[in-house]
Amino acid sequence: MKKKRLIPIFLLKNGYLVQSRNFLHFENIGDPFISVARFSQWMVDELIYLNINRDDNPKQKNDFFKIIKDLSTKAFMPITVGGKIKNLNDIEKLLSIGADKITINSASFNNRKLIINSAKEFGSQCIVVSIDVKKINKDYFVFINNGKTNTNLKLEEWVKICQSEGAGEILLNSIDRDGSKEGYDFEILNKIKKIINIPLIFCGGAGKWDDFRKCLIKKEVDAAAGANIFHHYDQSDFLAKKYLTQHKIKNIREPQFFNI
């Protein structure tokens, strides 16, 4: 039986792990190397690293790549990396230094051939399209550039395009719920549950373990992701899994520690 996943997201800014609220406010919460060692010990299902540096220059990019390279030698788990990815060269570089999957966001809008070309070159299975949405009236619109620019495209239209161009997974995040601890916005899922045909990683607002439970029982969700919540408690991932198994979520990997 395939297990659903619980995925901590690491936001990296200038070499530090940070937490975010509504994509606007950031707080430094530590050293990514210490964190990855802990998460590795808790046997997390997968990790997502996002580069959220506001500046975008070659030095920043190289520093970020260097961090990813060093982190990947410390953990034998799947790693997805994204943020500021512009082209096939960036993707190739990240895959060669230990990333298993790549997430692209704004670039897939600015360069409309990027999804299809990267899927052909590296295989759909490693192309995760990250989509940030904001609710306006009753609809959800896709925002790019760290949530600053409204594309005026509705979520459901963009999901269809991503799928037809060969995306392997979708990482869907609610800007409104980001860092709010109010729980996931399940209304978003209603917009896409009839059309989505690739695995969905859902994110935005997880504030307590039960939010993960509510998320993972949704048929259309393949993975529940969160950022801040995983960094607020010691043994977070382990305790979350323990809570889930105690609350009758059977299709996940049981909590265990790395011990060899």
Next chain:
Amino acid sequence: MSVKKICILDYGSGNSMSVYNAIKFLKYSVALSNKEKDITKSSHLILPGVGSYKTTMEKIKKRLPLKIIENEVFNKKKPLLGICVGMQVLSDYGYEFEKYSGLGWISGEVRSLKKKPYNVPHVGWNNLIIKKKNNIFKNISDKDNFYFVHSFKFITRNKFHTISQTNYNENFSSIINDKNIYGFQFHPEKSQISGLKLLKNFIEYT
């Protein structure tokens, strides 16, 4: 007992470094190389892989000394392990985008996974349904989970070459084996304890 020396065949596959790190963690001597001397001096060969069938085969043909590898595998019976697409290209043909010839080292073909009821690609952790006894399964049970990320499956011509299956929309081959050649559809280098156990079994017991 002979000294274990692992050679990861280097043709520019994306996951080579991860496989290297995992073998190193297990404290074996390991080389990432396409040089004749590293290949002939090794005790075990690993063919890593991510990406599409055709791109992988093109790179393999361009960058690996296949005659030398075939001599090691078929005449000297050196154990070889293909991982993910590195397993898929062991087949005769792949049908990803278009029909393309593989290495033909384990008879079979690679076709798309069934797409219903669950969404494809098959991404995430799943267990093995063991079909045939093999030393590679030492200390492995259905409690062990492995990390899969793929849209295609290996259909073995001889069903006894499928030594474990995994279920996702259907039962597909997750470990294949013919004599000294093995293939894992999942990524042992990304499967934490369970993956390391299996890599160790491959090195110690084959």
